[in-house]
Amino acid sequence: MQTDNSESSTMSISIALITPTLGRETLERTLESGLSQLAAEDEWLIVGDGPQPHARQVVAERADERIRYWEHADAASSYGNAHRNCAMGAAQADYFLFVDDDDVLLDGALDAVRRKAASGKPLMFRMDYGPKNCLLWRERIVREANVGGAMFVIPNRSGLFAEWAETARPGMSDFQFITRTLDLWPPDSLRWCEDVICRCEAHGKGLGGTxxxxxxxxxxxxxxxxxxxxxxxxxxxxxxxxxxxxxxxxxxxxxxxxxxxxxxxxxxxxxxxxxxxxxxxxxxxxxxxxxxxxxxxxxxxxxxxxxxxxxxxxxxxxxxxxxxxxxxxxxxxxxxxxxxx
Structure with missing residues (x-):
């Protein structure tokens, strides 16, 4: 695997941000962190886990054609998995970026993604788990608790990304998605990027509660x-x-x-x-x-x-x-x- 330090100008690369939501109050903060960074051809796909009136209202208030909201109910799927798959199937942009509804995109995050996307390869950025000042990845190894879905940015190329699937072990969907996607690429395709693109400030403010x-x-x-x-x-x-x-x-x-x-x-x-x-x-x-x-x-x-x-x-x-x-x-x-x- 390689480390990518290129700074190519790639403003023409479009990004599909994908956000499953439980209607958390933090969704509004998530949107505000990324709206000013969107380019004209970018899209933000927000998928409610069943009816989510708060999420629907938050999106409607933005009145931005680049943001699309719909609802998807799948009782057989854990929260987020089927919803991300649904959004990937609808996305038109060049790259996928997975942003949870309690994440915050840092300043310059989407510009960093565009620069690194010049490679056309899957990318692994870094993420700040704010409450504990835990910065992931810690080392350039794809392993549990070192990488996550919000750090993994991949090309929207048919046949070169996996589905988000159910796992026997709760919490393993991110890791399984990453490893199965990388299995579809030649060895050493993953580019490790030093840029910290997002922060998780509050796991746990779900279902509109605290x-x-x-x-x-x-x-x-x-x-x-x-x-x-x-x-x-x-x-x-x-x-x-x-x-x-x-x-x-x-x-x-x-x-x-x-x-x-x-x-x-x-x-x-x-x-x-x-x-x-x-x-x-x-x-x-x-x-x-x-x-x-x-x-x-x-x-x-x-x-x-x-x-x-x-x-x-x-x-x-x-x-x-x-x-x-x-x-x-x-x-x-x-x-x-x-x-x-």
């Missing part, structure tokens, strides 16, 4: 948290998703855990890597969902890759072994090693 974060809570910048409460001194690791849930104080939530709406976790609870809570016993891709609540009481521990079905209570101090599927209540202090329970 995240309440206790004192000294530590949340990894790649975690996706929205409409949730995180207690004091709790640690949330990389690529965790928490939505519409409550996590108590002094908990540890390890990488790739999934905690959906309706889950309440007490204090001093350990959630191992890849633990998956569910909230519907009879889910369907279409139609109504019937959510149930789940409670994890104080001091309980849940081992790696355990699956917790909805409507159960895991008692205080209980220990759930790695890989166990929990289908019913677990008494306080119980150790569960057989699966299913």
């Amino acid at each position: 995240v309440t974060q206790g004192k000294q809570a530590v949340i990894h910048p790649t975690a996706n948290i929205y409409q949730s409460t995180i207690g004091a001194e709790t640690k949330v690791a990389a690529f965790v998703e928490i939505g519409g849930a409550t996590v108590g104080a002094r908990c540890k939530v390890q990488a790739f855990a999934f905690i959906p709406p309706g889950v309440t976790i007490g204090d001093e609870v350990f959630i191992g890597p890849h633990v998956c809570f569910t909230n519907d016993r009879h889910p369907r891709a279409v139609g109504e969902w019937s959510g149930e609540s789940t409670v994890v009481e104080d001091g309980a521990s849940i081992g790696a890759q355990a699956t917790i079905l909805p409507g159960v209570t895991i008692g205080s101090g209980a220990m759930i072994g790695a890989g166990v599927t929990v289908t019913r209540d677990v008494p306080p202090g119980e150790t569960v090693s057989r699966s299913p329970w």
Whole structure:
């Protein structure tokens, strides 16, 4: 792989900015950061995850023909994946730039993209995860937690980009999209660019709501948290998703855990890597969902890759072994090693 330091004048290159949205309040800030940088032939494609009145209004207020908004509902897809695919299929510009609705484009970002795009190759820029002053990429290697979708800028050339697809591990869609796209190119095609083009200032202001974060809570910048409460001194690791849930104080939530709406976790609870809570016993891709609540009481521990079905209570101090599927209540202090329970 190569490092690209060229400064060619390429103002004729057009860019399609692609933004899936949950209607977050931060969308307005995202748009304002990039509008003044758009060239005449650029386009900004904003795709609502189902009906998003706030997003529709924000776009309408700009009255800019370069910005297009529509809504796409796909119950079988995690937020963002099908929506980016939909936008890529509609885009006409030369390059794709993926901007989430809580990202901010830095001054000069689109000019930097145009200069580097002279190569006609896929580009990997840098991104500032603002809350922790974490600058990615750290090294010129395509690996997890070192690269992300907002840094990856690619030509709109049929047959040379992959689809955003569902993954078995939550939070891995970006990495999979990058690696699968690069597999379509000759070796050493990726150009590493030193320019920092965007900043993520607030993961977690999703669904129009806010995240309440206790004192000294530590949340990894790649975690996706929205409409949730995180207690004091709790640690949330990389690529965790928490939505519409409550996590108590002094908990540890390890990488790739999934905690959906309706889950309440007490204090001093350990959630191992890849633990998956569910909230519907009879889910369907279409139609109504019937959510149930789940409670994890104080001091309980849940081992790696355990699956917790909805409507159960895991008692205080209980220990759930790695890989166990929990289908019913677990008494306080119980150790569960057989699966299913």
